[in-house]
Amino acid sequence: MEKAALQEALAILLPGSVADATGEWLQLQVAPEAWQQAAIVLRNDPSLLFDFLFCVTCIDWKTQLTMVYHLRSTVSGHTLVVKINLPRDRPQLYSVSGIWRTAEFNEREAFEMFGVDFLQHPDLRLLILPDGWEGRFPMRKDFEDPVNMIKL
Amino acid sequence: MFEELGTTEDGDLIINIGPQHPATHGVLHLVVTLQGETIKKVEPHLGYIHRSIEKMCESLSYRQFIYVTSRMDYLSSHINNHACALCVEKGLGVEVPPRAQYIRVLVDELTRIASHELWWGAMAMDLGAFTPFFHAFRERENINDIMEETCGARLTMNYIVPGGVMADIHPRFCERVKNFIALFKSKIDEYDDLVTGNIIFQNRMKGVGMLSAADAISYGCTGPTARGSGVSCDVRKLFPYEIYSGIRFSEVLECGGDSFSRYLVRMRELRESVQILEQLIDNVPAGDYQVKTKAVLKLPKGEFYQRVETARGEFGVYIVSEGGSTPYRIKFRSPGFANLSALHHMAKGGKLGDLVATMGTLDLVIPDIDR
Amino acid sequence: MTTEPSIPPDFPGQIKETAGGGIVLSKLDELVNWARSNSLWPLTFATSCCGIEMMAVASSRYDFARFGFEVARATPRQADVIIIAGTIVNKMAPVLKRLYDQMADPKYVIAMGACAISGGPFFYNTYSVVKGADHIIPVDVYIPGCPPRPEALLHALITLQDKIKSGLTREQLKTGNP
Numbered sequence: 219m220e221k222a223a224l225q226e227a228l229a230i231l232l233p234g235s236v237a238d239a240t241g242e243w244l245q246l247q248v249a250p251e252a253w254q255q256a257a258i259v260l261r262n263d264p265s266l267l268f269d270f271l272f273c274v275t276c277i278d279w280k281t282q283l284t285m286v287y288h289l290r291s292t293v294s295g296h297t298l299v300v301k302i303n304l305p306r307d308r309p310q311l312y313s314v315s316g317i318w319r320t321a322e323f324n325e326r327e328a329f330e331m332f333g334v335d336f337l338q339h340p341d342l343r344l345l346i347l348p349d350g351w352e353g354r355f356p357m358r359k360d361f362e363d364p365v366n367m368i369k370l
Numbered sequence: 371m372f373e374e375l376g377t378t379e380d381g382d383l384i385i386n387i388g389p390q391h392p393a394t395h396g397v398l399h400l401v402v403t404l405q406g407e408t409i410k411k412v413e414p415h416l417g418y419i420h421r422s423i424e425k426m427c428e429s430l431s432y433r434q435f436i437y438v439t440s441r442m443d444y445l446s447s448h449i450n451n452h453a454c455a456l457c458v459e460k461g462l463g464v465e466v467p468p469r470a471q472y473i474r475v476l477v478d479e480l481t482r483i484a485s486h487e488l489w490w491g492a493m494a495m496d497l498g499a500f501t502p503f504f505h506a507f508r509e510r511e512n513i514n515d516i517m518e519e520t521c522g523a524r525l526t527m528n529y530i531v532p533g534g535v536m537a538d539i540h541p542r543f544c545e546r547v548k549n550f551i552a553l554f555k556s557k558i559d560e561y562d563d564l565v566t567g568n569i570i571f572q573n574r575m576k577g578v579g580m581l582s583a584a585d586a587i588s589y590g591c592t593g594p595t596a597r598g599s600g601v602s603c604d605v606r607k608l609f610p611y612e613i614y615s616g617i618r619f620s621e622v623l624e625c626g627g628d629s630f631s632r633y634l635v636r637m638r639e640l641r642e643s644v645q646i647l648e649q650l651i652d653n654v655p656a657g658d659y660q661v662k663t664k665a666v667l668k669l670p671k672g673e674f675y676q677r678v679e680t681a682r683g684e685f686g687v688y689i690v691s692e693g694g695s696t697p698y699r700i701k702f703r704s705p706g707f708a709n710l711s712a713l714h715h716m717a718k719g720g721k722l723g724d725l726v727a728t729m730g731t732l733d734l735v736i737p738d739i740d741r
Numbered sequence: 742m743t744t745e746p747s748i749p750p751d752f753p754g755q756i757k758e759t760a761g762g763g764i765v766l767s768k769l770d771e772l773v774n775w776a777r778s779n780s781l782w783p784l785t786f787a788t789s790c791c792g793i794e795m796m797a798v799a800s801s802r803y804d805f806a807r808f809g810f811e812v813a814r815a816t817p818r819q820a821d822v823i824i825i826a827g828t829i830v831n832k833m834a835p836v837l838k839r840l841y842d843q844m845a846d847p848k849y850v851i852a853m854g855a856c857a858i859s860g861g862p863f864f865y866n867t868y869s870v871v872k873g874a875d876h877i878i879p880v881d882v883y884i885p886g887c888p889p890r891p892e893a894l895l896h897a898l899i900t901l902q903d904k905i906k907s908g909l910t911r912e913q914l915k916t917g918n919p
Contacts, residue, residue: 241673269587272708273675273686275701288675288688288703292587292601295608320590323711346417346740347869348832356868357425363868366831369429389836390786392815397788397833418833419788422867429866438862441887444790488793491800507800514797525793525888737789737828 534660579728593683788827
């Protein structure tokens with residue numbers, strides 16, 4: 219499916235979202251509260267069928283956090299980038315681990331590294347960091363660790 | 371750390387496998403819940419080699435960060451470097467000369483062979499056969515010699531840089547690769563004779579660690595793990611980079627979904643890689659091995675994503691640039707991370723002894739998972 | 742007719758032939774150290790890249806079995822020497838300490854590669870890497886390199902043997918007075 223056709227289809231199926239076709243792939247801005255519903259549509263709608271979530275990234279913009287989901291359809295081969303902006307002080311987002319199973323681990327990583335709270339996640343706890351790290355988010359830009367971190 | 375020991379209220383036994391365990395190929399920690407000998411739950415605990423590479427890369431320049439990625443998936447170091455170089459080149463809008471493209475693909479495929487060989491030896495050792503390990507390393511040393519002559523390193527190469535490759539290939543490179551191809555073709559048959567046809571080996575692998583195609587997609591599995599379940603996901607075929615679109619090779623697919631299928635995919639991939647090498651080795655074009663780039667690279671503001679096929683699956687580099695000389699945020703989509711997340715699903719309901727066979731065919735490299 | 746048993750050149754002591762056998766003249770300490778140094782069982786402890794080079798040393802071409810290291814053990818309780826092959830991070834540090842504690846005396850440590858020496862390429866801007874394994878356990882031999890060549894590991898193993906044979910402590914070796 220071409221980028222323009224995908225954009226048209228998304229405009230009808232997800233009217234609240236904002237699409238941006240300037241990049242390599244089509245980018246879709248989704249509101250945090252609409253994400254759970256949008257994910258179901260993206261995964262199950264027969265014209266979209268984004269069944270393969272291949273990359274989950276969180277970016278700290280110092281003023282806000284952005285969750286980036288890279289989706290691909292193994293049926294039609296098209297790719298979509300979904301972005302969700304979250305407030306930095308209380309980032310909350312519905313988990314999509316029930317829709318794409320790979321999201322379970324990726325969301326746990328985003329939880330411990332950036333402090334994004336995934337609602338309805340089956341098992342939200344530390345995956346990589348050692349016990350006792352709760353409350354500090356090392357991948358955030360303002361993270362300081364004078365003991366372990368030697369600055370260049 | 372190891373408080374999760376003992377028995378649960380239902381009388382299930384909880385055991386820790388790792389972080390120091392020979393079958394985990396590194397420092398993976400699995401908490402396994404067992405009922406008798408049957409696995410009820412496998413829970414991976416990561417981070418025993420979490421070196422915060424993504425955080426480090428935020429303060430390294432676009433030339434510097436590539437060397438760290440060699441140490442991430444060290445068995446596919448060339449291919450990791452390749453992905454990063456391609457991503458930076460995409461941001462710069464640089465076209466790489468054809469000679470460099472050929473060299474890159476050649477060393478990529480040599481790396482893939484070396485990686486699969488190590489996997490083959492180590493996996494057979496997990497299942498109790500020690501001899502394959504020596505056979506695999508015997509041939510792997512030949513690749514290491516070729517790499518050493520050209521790149522100056524045996525394992526962590528840092529040979530592929532933005533704009534091409536760091537230095538031209540050694541004058542004897544093509545001759546030695548040809549010698550290696552001739553030698554290796556007979557050795558693959560030897561590997562098959564030694565292990566693949568072995569009835570004990572087959573009995574331990576067949577029907578173990580089942581993963582359906584739908585589950586493989588849902589768990590984000592890629593590489594031989596997904597191709598063993600019949601999911602077409604070879605980045606070299608689906609989204610060809612460099613000169614892969616012009617090379618004749620087939621994507622290896624097996625539909626069994628069990629450990630033996632994943633094993634067969636890798637063994638057949640060895641032959642495909644040899645075929646790619648054969649096509650390229652006589653046709654390396656003359657010309658520059660590197661295009662001139664600025665000393666300090668600056669990517670324009672924006673986002674760049676590049677995926678390549680490593681020996682373990684789809685490796686992605688996602689660079690978010692703010693226009694400076696260092697990435698604002700960099701994310702590595704590592705194939706092992708997604709493949710490992712499917713381990714619980716694959717091992718559940720099986721026997722504890724089969725967990726080793728399942729894990730062996732996932733070909734996990736732990737620093738690649740933890741980053 | 743029995744063949745004459747050959748005496749290894751590095752055997753610490755003299756053998757006096759007598760009728761019906763022989764007498765060994767030596768110091769017990771030296772004999773014990775000599776025996777110890779020629780049968781060191783390494784622990785298969787590898788966290789990252791250096792582990793692959795360690796596997797290369799164990800396998801066909803380099804083959805550290807030639808020097809008495811052939812029995813690589815997966816459990817620390819049966820191992821004599823731990824080769825720290827790879828980066829040690831904060832989460833791994835207590836595990837490494839526990840492994841070292843579980844090893845039976847006498848035990849030896851080889852720090853293989855830049856990461857185990859100082860944190861190596863992961864020294865700056867990382868919050869999780871231990872800057873050198875000697876912050877956790879004492880190290881006998883350091884091998885530079887990223888990763889070191891197999892020959893370098895073999896050299897380190899032979900250096901460790903020499904150290905054991907000398908019977909000197911680290912301080913004695915440093916100051917030069919036994």
